[in-house]
Amino acid sequence: MIRASRETLLTILLIVAALAVGNVITARLPKADEVANLPFVHTAALGVPVTMRTGTFAVTKVDASPIVGTQLDTAVTGGLFLVLTVDVTASGEPLYPASDDLRIVASDGREFGGRPPVREVCGPAQPGLTLTCMLPVEITPDALAGSRLRLPAANRDIVGPGESEYAEIDLGISADAAAELAGRTTPILLAKPTVKGK
Amino acid sequence: MTHPTPGTPETPSGATRAPLAEGEAPESTPLERVKKAYDLVSDVVSPKTIGIVVAALAIIVAGLVGGWDTVEAVDKDVPTVEAGTPLATGPFEVTLLRAYSTDGIKPAIYPAQGKRYLVVVAAIKASGTEPQWANQLREVITLSAPGLDQKAIQPTVYRLSDGKIAGQAQPSMTTEVVCVWEQRSSAPIPPTAQLRVDQRSWRQSTLDGSFYWLDPDPIAVVHLPITQLDRP
Numbered sequence: 001m002i003r004a005s006r007e008t009l010l011t012i013l014l015i016v017a018a019l020a021v022g023n024v025i026t027a028r029l030p031k032a033d034e035v036a037n038l039p040f041v042h043t044a045a046l047g048v049p050v051t052m053r054t055g056t057f058a059v060t061k062v063d064a065s066p067i068v069g070t071q072l073d074t075a076v077t078g079g080l081f082l083v084l085t086v087d088v089t090a091s092g093e094p095l096y097p098a099s100d101d102l103r104i105v106a107s108d109g110r111e112f113g114g115r116p117p118v119r120e121v122c123g124p125a126q127p128g129l130t131l132t133c134m135l136p137v138e139i140t141p142d143a144l145a146g147s148r149l150r151l152p153a154a155n156r157d158i159v160g161p162g163e164s165e166y167a168e169i170d171l172g173i174s175a176d177a178a179a180e181l182a183g184r185t186t187p188i189l190l191a192k193p194t195v196k197g198k
Numbered sequence: 199m200t201h202p203t204p205g206t207p208e209t210p211s212g213a214t215r216a217p218l219a220e221g222e223a224p225e226s227t228p229l230e231r232v233k234k235a236y237d238l239v240s241d242v243v244s245p246k247t248i249g250i251v252v253a254a255l256a257i258i259v260a261g262l263v264g265g266w267d268t269v270e271a272v273d274k275d276v277p278t279v280e281a282g283t284p285l286a287t288g289p290f291e292v293t294l295l296r297a298y299s300t301d302g303i304k305p306a307i308y309p310a311q312g313k314r315y316l317v318v319v320a321a322i323k324a325s326g327t328e329p330q331w332a333n334q335l336r337e338v339i340t341l342s343a344p345g346l347d348q349k350a351i352q353p354t355v356y357r358l359s360d361g362k363i364a365g366q367a368q369p370s371m372t373t374e375v376v377c378v379w380e381q382r383s384s385a386p387i388p389p390t391a392q393l394r395v396d397q398r399s400w401r402q403s404t405l406d407g408s409f410y411w412l413d414p415d416p417i418a419v420v421h422l423p424i425t426q427l428d429r430p
Contacts, residue, residue, distance in 0.1 A: 076360040079371050114329040114366030117357060140371045 040165040046172040049087075052153040052165055055095050055125065059149060059169050060132075061085035067187035068118060068136045075118040080181070081136040082112075083188050084149065084171075087196065088125040088133060096123035097133065098152040101163065104137050104171075107146035112139040120190045130196040136188075144178035147171055276394065276416040285418050287338040288398040288411050289330040290367060293321040294339075295374075297391040297422035299381075306361035307378055314383045316343055318391060318422065319358060321374050324367040332357075332364035332375060334411060339377060342392040345385020353377035391422045 044050035049058040063083045067076050075081070082104060088097050099122050103113040122133030139147075148170050152163035173181065226234070243251075260266065279285070284293045298317040302309035307317075318341070324330040336352035355364040358374040367373050381387075396414035403410050 073362075074360060075357075075362055078359060078373065079368065110327045110369045112329065112368050114331075114368075117360065117362040117365055138366075138368055138371075140368065143370075 037164070042165075042167045043170075044167055045170045048169075050167040050169065051091075052167060054092075054153045055088060055090040055127075057089075057097070057151060057167060057169075058087045059084050059171065060087055062171055062173065062181070063188055064144075064181040064184050065186055065188040067185075068116075068190055069187060070118055070120055070190050073118045074187070075116065075136075077117075077138050079138060079140045080144075081116070081188070082139050082144070082181070083190070084135045084137070086122070086133050086135055086151075087130050088122065089130045090125040090127045092127055094124035094126055096121075096155060097125070097135075098155045098163070099133075099135050101152045101156050102135070102137070103150045104139055104143070104147050105150050105168075106143035108143075110143055111150075112143060113137050118190070120192050122193050125193075131193050132191075132196055133193045134188075134190045136190065141178070141182035144173050144181055145175045147173055276419050279418045279420055281420055281422050283418070283420070285395050286325070286397065287395060287417070288325065288400065289334045289338070290322040290324055292335065292338065292395060294393055294395070294420045294422060295319045295321060297424045298427040299387045299424050300427040301383075303361075303376075303427070306356050306376075312383050313347075314381045314385075314387070316341065316346075316379045316381050316387075316391060316424070317427070318353070318377045318379075318393065319374060320377060321372050322367050323372045324369045327369050329366035329368050332367045332373070335364075335375065335377060337411065337414070338396045338398060340394045340396070341379050342394070343379070343381060343385075343388045345382040347380040347382070351379075353379045387424060387426070389424060391424055393420045393422065394418075395420065 042050045042052060044058075046059055046062065049056050051057075061084070063085070064080050065083070066078075066080055067074060068081045068083060069075065086097065088095065099119070100115045101113075103111040105111050116136045116138060119136060120134065122135060123131065125131035148168055151167045151169065153165040153167075154163055156162050281294055281296065284291050296319050298319075300307070300315050300317060301313075302315065303317070307315055318339070320335070320339070322332065322335060333355050335355050339353070341353070354377070356362065356376045356378065357364050358376050364373070364375050394416055395418045397417045398411040398415070399413045400409060401412055402408070403412065
């Protein structure tokens with residue numbers, strides 16, 4: 001049997017302790033991949049333009065109805081369609097805003113969105129020209145108060161990672177405003193995208 | 199205890215044995231016996247060849263005792279539940295409500311020659327906190343009926359509220375949808391729609407690393423009486 005000296009035992013204990021401390025520190029420090037993959041978020045409010053790499057976006061109006069339609073089609077929901085009027089100004093190249101990828105995020109974290117059952121395709125927005133679009137999102141009335149729009153800078157590619165740059169826009173819907181929006185019943189006609197000033 | 203005297207052989211356990219008589223060979227270990235046996239044939243076969251022969255014998259013996267026989271799949275007992283029972287399938291909570299047969303329901307489903315439609319009305323609510331594609335309902339509901347179009351064995355899913363193709367089902371929001379299967383009009387209309395409901399798991403695919411609803415696992419069977427619907 002090897003008889004360890006006091007110094008040897010102490011050395012072993014110190015090494016084990018140092019490894020344990022190092023492990024804890026390493027686990028708590030952010031990894032390079034984690035930092036590189038953090039989303040790039042721009043915050044804004046209703047009516048305030050936000051500039052991302054693909055263009056400038058502003059939500060100018062919020063409306064709601066259980067019935068929305070275009071000239072040719074109508075959709076009805078048991079919940080509510082939140083209709084956002086959005087101004088889009090592309091920078092650099094023509095842009096189709098990510099209308100299928102946007103989400104209305106409720107205060108409790110629920111996300112609503114995806115391709116709506118009826119829509120007017122928003123785009124292409126040409127560089128330097130502001131295009132106004134109406135984007136419907138199907139939602140439950142209890143998710144309106146305190147909700148915000150998460151708008152990606154670009155549409156998600158079929159392959160590859162998801163969009164990492166997006167705008168978080170506070171829609172400014174208070175509890176009273178949410179109740180008022182939930183009570184609206186007038187059908188909303190989705191206007192075709194129009195260039196501002198035309 | 200006696201200590202071994204010099205020159206007395208020791209066994210590996212440390213005990214001593216009597217010295218060998220003249221002409222007597224020391225006992226060979228099992229390993230030495232195996233080596234001796236291999237030495238008899240080492241000029242003919244190599245260890246690799248011996249390994250191959252042993253493996254082949256193992257396969258043959260396994261086959262002789264039924265090791266390669268076809269194994270019948272174990273039928274899992276899938277419970278039958280009443281119509282209107284909410285079922286957690288993974289992407290949705292699904293409640294199967296009623297079933298119809300029809301030649302068409304305008305403007306969503308137009309009559310077509312040689313075709314009849316079997317229709318199931320269901321209520322769905324996306325699980326979790328994000329929207330789910332409503333057409334994933336096709337992956338969790340299977341209809342058994344004669345004469346179904348095998349090229350379109352999965353249903354088309356429409357929204358009941360407006361007849362639109364069902365897009366995304368929103369979280370915490372129950373949406374009534376209509377699942378439509380095509381059936382040859384020459385086939386008999388079954389008295390009931392036998393629907394199997396599967397549950398799927400959200401996991402990473404081993405093929406491309408993306409996440410999908412995979413691994414269908416039957417959780418319930420629902421029988422819905424079919425009502426004739428005359429609304430072309």
